[in-house]
Amino acid sequence: MNHKRDMILGLVFFAGLGLILVATAVLKDWTTLEKPFEYQVYFSSAEGLRAGDPVTVYGMRAGRVGKVEINKSQDRRDKRIVVTLEVKEEIPFREGIPYTIAIEDSSFLGGKVVTVDPEAREGGRPYHHDEPLMGVSYSNPLKQVASVFAQGKEDIKGILSGLASVVRKMDNNQSTIGALFNERGLYDSIMDSAQRINKIIRNAQAGKGTIGALLTDRQPFDDLKATLAQARKITKEINEGKGLLARLIHD
Numbered sequence: 001m002n003h004k005r006d007m008i009l010g011l012v013f014f015a016g017l018g019l020i021l022v023a024t025a026v027l028k029d030w031t032t033l034e035k036p037f038e039y040q041v042y043f044s045s046a047e048g049l050r051a052g053d054p055v056t057v058y059g060m061r062a063g064r065v066g067k068v069e070i071n072k073s074q075d076r077r078d079k080r081i082v083v084t085l086e087v088k089e090e091i092p093f094r095e096g097i098p099y100t101i102a103i104e105d106s107s108f109l110g111g112k113v114v115t116v117d118p119e120a121r122e123g124g125r126p127y128h129h130d131e132p133l134m135g136v137s138y139s140n141p142l143k144q145v146a147s148v149f150a151q152g153k154e155d156i157k158g159i160l161s162g163l164a165s166v167v168r169k170m171d172n173n174q175s176t177i178g179a180l181f182n183e184r185g186l187y188d189s190i191m192d193s194a195q196r197i198n199k200i201i202r203n204a205q206a207g208k209g210t211i212g213a214l215l216t217d218r219q220p221f222d223d224l225k226a227t228l229a230q231a232r233k234i235t236k237e238i239n240e241g242k243g244l245l246a247r248l249i250h251d
Contacts, residue, residue, distance in 0.1 A: 049064065051064075064086055068081065
């Protein structure tokens with residue numbers, strides 16, 4: 001008896017949950033207005049837009065997409081799709097004032113939204129609902145990336161092929177690159193040269209050898225300095241006509 005009662009309670013619970021889900025899906029866009037404001041907008045592509053997708057004005061939810069239809073009466077590419085927007089309040093379009101209506105992704109993972117940005121400025125007569133509105137469609141970023149890769153696939157293939165060739169040559173001792181990476185003798189020679197250079201630098205820092213003496217002994221620099229000073233003195237005397245050397249040059 002208790003088992004039967006628990007089963008009935010479970011069925012009632014799940015039935016109620018199902019009704020709530022259905023009511024949410026059906027009434028999510030329900031509005032108390034008897035008739036919403038409708039605007040027909042032309043696009044070159046629907047980009048996956050469907051009836052029921054949200055419409056935002058200045059970034060705020062204002063209504064939904066009523067219909068998405070193929071415009072069979074138009075041959076123009078930018079008017080192939082006609083979308084009916086149903087909004088709760090009138091959008092302040094004005095004649096001669098720029099506006100933007102765009103189909104965009106509602107998130108990076110998918111879903112669509114129609115964004116409306118009428119530049120609310122003074123001037124121009126109010127928009128009449130029978131006048132055409134033009135919109136733009138923005139492609140999914142992932143599709144754009146895929147398109148870029150598709151267009152440059154030959155270049156990418158060439159780059160990957162080049163990398164594969166370099167790797168193969170690195171494994172091949174017959175090539176220069178392969179010898180550099182795989183020849184132990186070359187590695188040992190480089191390491192030996194590095195050790196010799198380090199030894200020379202250490203000896204120089206300690207004042208050992210000719211280089212060390214030049215770097216650490218002050219006397220050679222003092223002698224050079226004195227020689228340059230004497231040379232400047234002799235040059236000055238020659239220019240002033242003093243001394244035997246000056247007379248030999250000027251006479």
